[in-house]
Amino acid sequence: MSAPVIILSRPQLGENIGAAARAMKNFGLFDLRIVAPRDGWPNKKAGIMAVGAVDVLDKAGLYDDAAAALGDLQFVVAATARERGVTKPVLTPFEAARRLRETAADGTRCGILFGSERSGLDNDEISLASAVVTIPTTEFSSINLGQSVVLLCYEWFRAMDATPAMRIDHGPVAKKATREEMIQLFEHLEEELLKSGFLYPPSKETPMIRNLRALLNRADMTDQEVRTLRGVIVALAKGKYRRRPPEGA
Amino acid sequence: MSAPVIILSRPQLGENIGAAARAMKNFGLFDLRIVAPRDGWPNKKAGIMAVGAVDVLDKAGLYDDAAAALGDLQFVVAATARERGVTKPVLTPFEAARRLRETAADGTRCGILFGSERSGLDNDEISLASAVVTIPTTEFSSINLGQSVVLLCYEWFRAMDATPAMRIDHGPVAKKATREEMIQLFEHLEEELLKSGFLYPPSKETPMIRNLRALLNRADMTDQEVRTLRGVIVALAKGKYRRRPPEGA
Numbered sequence: 001m002s003a004p005v006i007i008l009s010r011p012q013l014g015e016n017i018g019a020a021a022r023a024m025k026n027f028g029l030f031d032l033r034i035v036a037p038r039d040g041w042p043n044k045k046a047g048i049m050a051v052g053a054v055d056v057l058d059k060a061g062l063y064d065d066a067a068a069a070l071g072d073l074q075f076v077v078a079a080t081a082r083e084r085g086v087t088k089p090v091l092t093p094f095e096a097a098r099r100l101r102e103t104a105a106d107g108t109r110c111g112i113l114f115g116s117e118r119s120g121l122d123n124d125e126i127s128l129a130s131a132v133v134t135i136p137t138t139e140f141s142s143i144n145l146g147q148s149v150v151l152l153c154y155e156w157f158r159a160m161d162a163t164p165a166m167r168i169d170h171g172p173v174a175k176k177a178t179r180e181e182m183i184q185l186f187e188h189l190e191e192e193l194l195k196s197g198f199l200y201p202p203s204k205e206t207p208m209i210r211n212l213r214a215l216l217n218r219a220d221m222t223d224q225e226v227r228t229l230r231g232v233i234v235a236l237a238k239g240k241y242r243r244r245p246p247e248g249a
Numbered sequence: 250m251s252a253p254v255i256i257l258s259r260p261q262l263g264e265n266i267g268a269a270a271r272a273m274k275n276f277g278l279f280d281l282r283i284v285a286p287r288d289g290w291p292n293k294k295a296g297i298m299a300v301g302a303v304d305v306l307d308k309a310g311l312y313d314d315a316a317a318a319l320g321d322l323q324f325v326v327a328a329t330a331r332e333r334g335v336t337k338p339v340l341t342p343f344e345a346a347r348r349l350r351e352t353a354a355d356g357t358r359c360g361i362l363f364g365s366e367r368s369g370l371d372n373d374e375i376s377l378a379s380a381v382v383t384i385p386t387t388e389f390s391s392i393n394l395g396q397s398v399v400l401l402c403y404e405w406f407r408a409m410d411a412t413p414a415m416r417i418d419h420g421p422v423a424k425k426a427t428r429e430e431m432i433q434l435f436e437h438l439e440e441e442l443l444k445s446g447f448l449y450p451p452s453k454e455t456p457m458i459r460n461l462r463a464l465l466n467r468a469d470m471t472d473q474e475v476r477t478l479r480g481v482i483v484a485l486a487k488g489k490y491r492r493r494p495p496e497g498a
Contacts, residue, residue: 023396026386052389088417094407095414135403136412137275140301147272150396151403154384158343163385165344168337 001104003029004156005073005111006149009066009125012038012117018049018057019146020114025053026150027157032060033069038116049146066113066125073111075103078129079148080121081141089131096133097155112152117145174222181226186213188230192237250353252278253405254322254360255398258315258374261287261366267298267306268395269363274302275399276406281309282318287365298395315362315374322360324352327378328397329370330390338380345382346404361401366394423471430475435462437479441486 006024011017011034021032034041041062050057063069070076077096091099096112104110113129115121126132135143135151143151177185190199190209199205221229255273260266260283270281283290290311299306312318319325326345340348345361353359362378364370375381384392384400392400426434439448439458448454470478 019393019396022391022393025389026392028387049393051393052391090416092412092414098414134412136406136410138277138406140274142271142301143275144268144271144298144300147268147396147399150399154400157385157387161341161385163341163383165341165347167339169339 001101002107002109003031004077004100004104005029005031005033005109006153007033007035007066007069007076007111007113008037008145008149009035009069009113009121010038010116011114011145013145014039014043014045014047015049016117016144016146016149017043018046018051018053020149021046021050021056021060022053023146023150023153024056027153029153029156030056030059032056033063033111034060035063035066035069037062067128070111070113070128072109074108075100076111076113076129077131077133078113078121078126079133079135079152080115080126081134081137081143082120088126088129091131091133093133093135093152093155094159096131096152097159099131100156101159114145114148168220174224177221177223177226181223182216182221185216185226185230189216189233192233196237250350251356251358252280253326253349253353254278254280254282254358255402256282256284256315256318256325256360256362257286257394257398258284258318258362258370259287259365260363260394262394263288263292263294263296264298265366265393265395265398266292267295267300267302269398270295270299270305270309271302272395272399272402273305276402278402278405279305279308281305282312282360283309284312284315284318286311315377319360319362319377321358323357324349325360325362325378326380326382327362327370327375328382328384328401329364329375330383330386330392331369337375337378340380340382342382342384342401342404343408345380345401346408348380349405350408363394363397417469423473426470426472426475430472431465431470434465434475434479438465438482441482445486 006020006029008017008020014037017034017037024030024032037043042057046057047054061069077091077100100110100112112133113121113125115125133152135148137143186209189212193199193208194205199208216229219225255269255278257266257269263286266283266286273279273281286292291306295306296303310318326340326349349359349361361382362370362374364374382401384397386392435458438461442448442457443454448457465478468474
């Protein structure tokens, strides 16, 4: 599946072209087309902002107008914040990315079209597109061009990204503690707390033990962390005895 | 519900601080805290990049270290791309936003912590946070600081945004065509096509009509557009008759 082409129509600031290239490479898009950039091409500031993505800039195509830049594409989404009264589907970035994925899956050539910093896309440019995508915002809706490209590239990547919503990095050796290791930890702690008098009077014992077990379970520990905590208990218990020996010691 | 505080630890470039402020305002976050900015504070370049969000910069708090900037917060997510071997939940931006919303709902004070452009957050800073958020990328994982702030602010906003995934802007007066208006359009077109000989031979008639109806249905037209198309049919049919009168005319 080919990633969408990014078309920047009449961009003004090299910094934004460079930021677009960097974001494209972050999120797996590589085909950049630039229509009539105000400050000419190539642009030194674009290169500085692109950091490790200068290859995207080097391969970028240069065009005189948006129609020429879009000619070979089959499904194009125009990014605009304005209400235009043009009867065309207006998509969220999430939905645009979903449709782009769905459309590109059979080899259909797709693109996302962005307008200039000053005035965005004009109605002629929007009329070339199949749909409009609008980034939802507060009432302060003026989004930087480079940032708009970032958001749409991110949504494209995310639409197929399989990163789990939550994972815990246990490092190279540690693994999640077994229930047995947790139970041994509970019993070790409770034994020492009983000796120390912390669980006195007996009416306090059961609810306190339950609370401590809940807290320790919630921490979702590794086997290594259980061993560390058991070391902590030994150290604290010893220290306690040293300072104030229990009766009969 | 209070939006999360954005904490930038040791930022280097004023441009990124300004870009962060602008994105915050786009997506409904207002509390910015800046820890030991390299080029001092206030920063002129930050003001230029913030455009309409200088109010966020003006109210920003200045701190000596991350611990001081986080002191009053109760749930903090640290944004980092690196694998650290620290056993802490690593969330996607989507999941981080979901948890921030869920956590902030009862008044819990939340924040998102970002590191410097050069090296991100160090392990001491990460140890102050409750969880880590990592933006999924291709192997080219170096994301601009300003852009990272944009993506996380966007996900925060999106987590409660009710914009429909797709809507069609029919403008102030037009409304979706009724089925009756569509059927009249079909019959008008088919009558003219029959007269013109386009539907000949009769074996072609039914499949051709079905294809045309499917196409017109797919366009999901307004009443105004139906009237426009009927005008188009009249104009074309007249033109045709003018150029080459049908037999018997």
